[in-house]
Amino acid sequence: MKLFDMRNEIHRKIFINSASLIIAILFFLLLSRLNDISTFIGKTTSVLSPFILGFGIAFVLNGPVVWFENRLYPLNMKDSTKRVLSAAIVFVLTFLFIIFSFWVIVPSLIDSIRGFLENITGYTERIEQLLLGVSESMNLDITGIFDAFNSLNIPKAITDLMQNLSSHVMSYSFDMIHFVTNTVIALAAAFYMLLDKENLLRMGKELIYSVFGKERANYISLYCMDVKNVFQQYIIGNLLDSLIVGIVCWIGMLLLKIPYAPMIAFIVGVTNIIPVFGPFLGAIPVGIILFIVNPVYCLEFALFILILQQVDGNVIKPIILGDKMGISGFWILFSVSIGGSLFGIAGMLLGVPVFALIYEGIQDLMQHQLKNQGIKIPKNSTVIR
Numbered sequence: 001m002k003l004f005d006m007r008n009e010i011h012r013k014i015f016i017n018s019a020s021l022i023i024a025i026l027f028f029l030l031l032s033r034l035n036d037i038s039t040f041i042g043k044t045t046s047v048l049s050p051f052i053l054g055f056g057i058a059f060v061l062n063g064p065v066v067w068f069e070n071r072l073y074p075l076n077m078k079d080s081t082k083r084v085l086s087a088a089i090v091f092v093l094t095f096l097f098i099i100f101s102f103w104v105i106v107p108s109l110i111d112s113i114r115g116f117l118e119n120i121t122g123y124t125e126r127i128e129q130l131l132l133g134v135s136e137s138m139n140l141d142i143t144g145i146f147d148a149f150n151s152l153n154i155p156k157a158i159t160d161l162m163q164n165l166s167s168h169v170m171s172y173s174f175d176m177i178h179f180v181t182n183t184v185i186a187l188a189a190a191f192y193m194l195l196d197k198e199n200l201l202r203m204g205k206e207l208i209y210s211v212f213g214k215e216r217a218n219y220i221s222l223y224c225m226d227v228k229n230v231f232q233q234y235i236i237g238n239l240l241d242s243l244i245v246g247i248v249c250w251i252g253m254l255l256l257k258i259p260y261a262p263m264i265a266f267i268v269g270v271t272n273i274i275p276v277f278g279p280f281l282g283a284i285p286v287g288i289i290l291f292i293v294n295p296v297y298c299l300e301f302a303l304f305i306l307i308l309q310q311v312d313g314n315v316i317k318p319i320i321l322g323d324k325m326g327i328s329g330f331w332i333l334f335s336v337s338i339g340g341s342l343f344g345i346a347g348m349l350l351g352v353p354v355f356a357l358i359y360e361g362i363q364d365l366m367q368h369q370l371k372n373q374g375i376k377i378p379k380n381s382t383v384i385r
Helices: 009-032 034-071 079-138 143-152 154-195 197-255 261-271 278-293 295-321 329-372
Strands: none
Touching: 034 079, 034 154, 034 197, 079 154, 079 261, 079 278, 154 197, 197 261, 197 295, 197 329, 261 278, 278 295
């Protein structure tokens, strides 16, 4: 005779009540030690941060390494040698690109910002004179606009903002040694991950299959492959698209002879990474800056950025990213909004691929359950017969 039979109603109630009590106690203990758990997670993440960063670098550079490795097939050398040579070429090219950026882009960007700050007072006075001339020609009273404009004190606000940023940079510079050390460790970890990726993947598969069994592990493996494809396509594609948009914007500003081209291109390129809201986040502050400099520049920039965003959305992005997210425009807007509300800029950047994967997982689960129940949902019917 069994001491505990789940088919017995009394035994089943005892089990359910006991399990509920145990879960409630564990949940209470978890809440009471939430600060300790959070501290432990924070310390663990801090210790592992170089390897997490290294994994991210290896993830981004894996595609170029594979590309070079495939191009080296005519050479009579071992596969391991090809892998080492390909990884070395990619890392060298990455370093050269970073050096080029700091040598060419950063000085131009700093000169643009410095020049704008030096001339900001003259620009605001010119705007005041323009508004005054318009009011006199049209016999309008714009005293309220002048008062509001003066109350903003734009030159002082911008100067204070730059000083605050400078002070933060100075305060963070004390952690530079720690940052450099972590970066070196991350680069070394990324290099070794790329060289030994087959063994690392095999160890991960062995762990998954040993814990979850064959059927569940097969699903997890396929889902992990989807995660890899979606994130690799989205992150690398988005970075490449934003780089192209920034370069085109820089060239466009130079051709239109609009001042501060490096600063404008930097703002437009960086904000373009954010889906949906990115073009507006970049265009609005740049438009305000150019309106202060010269309203004609603002109008020219608005027309240029409108054309550029149309070309980007209809030509550049489809070529680079394709249409493999699997979610509609509504869900993209939803994921960006929710991700930004919960996790800030990082949530806006990664909200789309994360939600696309969650959406795909829920879709697979629903289709599996409906198939087991023999239910087929028609498109134009509200009741299933």
